[in-house]
Amino acid sequence: MAIRGRRTASPGVSLAKGPVGIIGMILLAYGVTGLIFGGNSFTSDPLDGTVSGDTWLGIEGNGWSNLLAIGAGGILMFGAQLHWAAKTTALLVGLGFVAAAIIALVDGSDVLGIFAANDATKLAWAIAGAVLVVVALLPRVGRKKVDTTEPAAAGTATTRDDVGRDDTTRVDPRFDRGRETDPSETARTERGAVAERGVERRP
Numbered sequence: 001m002a003i004r005g006r007r008t009a010s011p012g013v014s015l016a017k018g019p020v021g022i023i024g025m026i027l028l029a030y031g032v033t034g035l036i037f038g039g040n041s042f043t044s045d046p047l048d049g050t051v052s053g054d055t056w057l058g059i060e061g062n063g064w065s066n067l068l069a070i071g072a073g074g075i076l077m078f079g080a081q082l083h084w085a086a087k088t089t090a091l092l093v094g095l096g097f098v099a100a101a102i103i104a105l106v107d108g109s110d111v112l113g114i115f116a117a118n119d120a121t122k123l124a125w126a127i128a129g130a131v132l133v134v135v136a137l138l139p140r141v142g143r144k145k146v147d148t149t150e151p152a153a154a155g156t157a158t159t160r161d162d163v164g165r166d167d168t169t170r171v172d173p174r175f176d177r178g179r180e181t182d183p184s185e186t187a188r189t190e191r192g193a194v195a196e197r198g199v200e201r202r203p
Contacts, residue, residue, distance in 0.1 A: 012143035014083035019135045020090050023128065024076030031069030034061055042067075045113040052109065053116035060118035068115060072097070076132075087136045094132025101125035 038056025042063040045051055053062030061069075072093045079089030104110065104117040104125070111117060117125070 012140045014086065014140050015138035016086040016090060016135055017080050017083060019138070020076050020086040020132075021080035023090075023132060023135070024073045024078075024080060026073070027069045027128070028073030028077065030057070030059075031066045031071075031073060034059075034066035034069065035063065039063060039066060039116060047112050049113035050108075050110055051113055051116045055118070055120075059120045059124055060116055061121060062116040065115045065117065065121065068100075083140055087138070090132045091136035094129045094136060097125045097129030097132065099129075101129060 034056045039053030039060070039062040041053065043051060044064060051062055051064075053060050053065060055061075056066075075089050076086075076093055079085040100111050100115065100117075101122050103112065104115070104122045109117065
């Protein structure tokens with residue numbers, strides 16, 4: 001029985017999916033608890049106004065700030081299911097947090113008159129953004145190729161990649177008419193045919 005070789009690839013382990021999911025859960029939990037126990041006001045004064053909020057765990061935020069944390073956490077948890085999605089969402093959310101921290105640092109106490117922030121909020125946004133950007137660069141490890149063998153199906157043509165292939169050439173009798181034969185064998189066959197016809201003609 002012919003044996004056919006097949007090469008399969010092991011996907012390996014993603015180093016980004018786990019951290020992205022954990023950071024997403026932390027942000028989601030903080031945003032929900034912040035709306036309950038901290039700032040839950042959605043007043044705003046864009047773009048040059050000033051807004052303030054209440055502190056929760058030392059971090060100041062209003063309703064928009066906590067809603068930002070909830071949205072970012074949900075996006076990260078959704079993207080953590082796949083390696084490429086985890087890396088993409090981590091990069092986008094991370095850059096968003098870094099931009100928010102820079103704007104709040106320049107503006108003073110909020111981001112564009114919408115998201116309230118104090119020094120702890122700016123620091124938390126900056127750390128979260130930096131960590132997410134680093135996580136977005138993490139690769140997949142442990143990827144390897146595995147060679148397996150399996151019996152070839154009946155009637156399947158063999159190829160050069162087949163393991164233990166049968167090199168015997170099979171000739172279809174229908175296409176074997178031009179093969180050379182022994183003259184003596186041909187003469188014996190003809191004499192036998194004549195003798196059979198003679199026997200058949202006897203009364």
